[in-house]
Amino acid sequence: MDFSVNSPILFVMVGIIIAAVLAQSVYFLVRALKRANQLGMDKAVLKKTMSSAAVFTIAPAVAILVGVISLSKSLGIALPWLRLSVIGSLTYETVAAGTALEELGLGLETQISNPHDFVTVIWVMTLGIAVGLILTPLLTKKIQGGMVKLGKSDKKWAEIFNNAMFLGMISAFLGYVFCDVSLAFNGDFTGLIPVCVMFVSAVVMAVCGLASKKLNMRWMTDYALPISLVAGMAAAIPITTWLS
Amino acid sequence: MKKNLSYLDSVHRDGRVWGFTLLVLIIAFPIAVSLCFGAGPEWGPMAKALLAVLPMYWAVGVVEIFTYVPMLGAGGAYLSFVTGNISNLKLPCAIDAMERAGVKANSEEGEIISTISIAVSSIVTTFIIILGVILIIPISPLLSAPVMQSAFAQLLPALFGGLAVVFVSKNLKLSIAPIILMLVLFIFVPALNAGTVGIMVPVGVIFTLIVARIMYKKGML
Known part of the structure; x- marks a missing residue:
């Protein structure tokens, strides 16, 4: 063939x-x-x-x-x-x-x-x-x-064990977000892009959490993660232009 | 109690059958391509490339199993290790689903919620990629535009920013030590970057477990 x-x-x-x-x-x-x-x-x-x-x-x-x-x-x-x-x-x-x-x-x-x-x-x-x-x-x-x-x-320890695993994984990725920040000392600010994006996504997530509690918008909790994800990615577009 | 065991046992039995069947299919693919085109591999370059790639990826692969299986649950693990994209898609999806449903990964309800979310995520991913492959000519210029590239390049920070808010706010005391450790490591060790974050996940998990154990014993949690 x-x-x-x-x-x-x-x-x-x-x-x-x-x-x-x-x-x-x-x-x-x-x-x-x-x-x-x-x-x-x-x-x-x-x-x-x-x-x-x-x-x-x-x-x-x-x-x-x-x-x-x-x-x-x-x-x-x-x-x-x-x-x-x-x-x-x-x-x-x-x-x-x-x-x-x-x-x-x-x-x-x-x-x-x-x-x-x-x-x-x-x-x-x-x-x-x-x-x-x-x-x-x-x-x-x-x-x-x-x-x-x-x-x-041990039910209580099992629950803590669970949370600790998730936190361990999340902390590794949070660390990764900061891996290039030291470039800023040489005048290269591109390393700050992921940090700013993470910040936007975190703020949007917090706002979603507050909105669902205070305004009783339960559906907000179900889609908070995709909303913060897309908001962070959308924010990456102007942030990238600004910092590079 | 007996029923509980039987569902999990059947997940393991079926997971193994599916897993080995798909393994055979996936290994058969390069053989089938060889037969179709009557062409074998270039042995020299293949050996060199494997030597460069395998040690690292097999080591990470083994560690990933021990790290991710306890978080994914049985059904979730059998699915995720076949469909891939675990840390950037399947695991955050399952964690978020279990959190919202208020179930724990090591309970049967957690097992079910995790399996459902990962199965749905895998099915949706497959269909989106099929759609993309069919429409590849019109959509490639759109998705390859520099503007879109800069958004997709930031998928992980955008994903973990949101996820971190949920988990850090619920486990504030426990999260301080691992976050500080990881920030220091990633900022000051130049070798740590996008390519090596996979290795740091088990490091972060083990470190957090040790901290959690000490704090739990001292009654701090």
Whole structure:
């Protein structure tokens, strides 16, 4: 078969894998909803969980789409579509593809014209993410079992443990927001862009929280995270122009 | 009690079946591409690229499992490690959903809410990307415009700013030490940046757990 990075057969294969992954999500969604009904969980809470998860996902998903577009210059559309829909994240895939292309003497800006190069890039990207796929089925039960046990033995500590994990993760990303601020001492203010964006998003979130409490706008809580996310990203546009 | 065990057990059983099936499909893809075009990989460059990429990504991958599985719950973990984009999408989505529903990650209700939010998020992501792939010609210039690029570049700060307000305000005492530690590390260690934030997540989690344990023992929480 003649090779092209956008050959229809690639789309067929990628389509099959993505359909299988989609089926897994639908399967687990239905199972969880059934179980929630058995437990008598509030239907309104379940509905809100679904609608706000869907709304929240839009902006990050479009950001992933931007990643597909930027990788499609060299790799065509089918491979980045697969790699960013299934496992993969933009930072990882760009580095993996970039490294493989560099070893092949190519770059992210030129389209691959030879099937050998294409297969090489696919293998590097696939093997790079394989560890999570192999280990998750093997380890999840053990790790999760430990958490359930903890929840039964000391309820208060289990709750603190939970919050501490989330806080630990959030604090790492807050630190990351400040990683380039010291550039300001050399007159380069671009490092302040993420700090300002984070600040805008935090203020919007706080306002949403207050509005839902004081003005009794309950729906506001359900969409506070997507609202603050989009507000922060929108604010990034003037802030970037201003600081760079 | 018995029923409780059986739901979780069935999630684990099904999660494994799905996980291994999808693993086979994903590994089969490069093989199938090779067969279709009658072309093998360039072994030399492939080995060199793997040597550069694998040690780091496999190490991070192993650590990620231990860090994210307890936060995601069982069903959420089986889904997230297949669909990816955990820290920038699935986990914040699940954390936010559990927080609003008032359930904890290690309860069965938490397990259910986390699974529902991650499943919905995965399905929506898949459809948005399919739509984007179909419409790629008209939308690429729009999304690649410098104005849009500067918005998308700030996704993580915009996401974690909002999320931090919720969690820091609820755990003020506990959040002081980890935030100060991370700020100092990221500001003064030049090697810490967008590429290495993944490694710092488990560091932050373990540090916060230690601080929490000490404060809990001293009756400060």
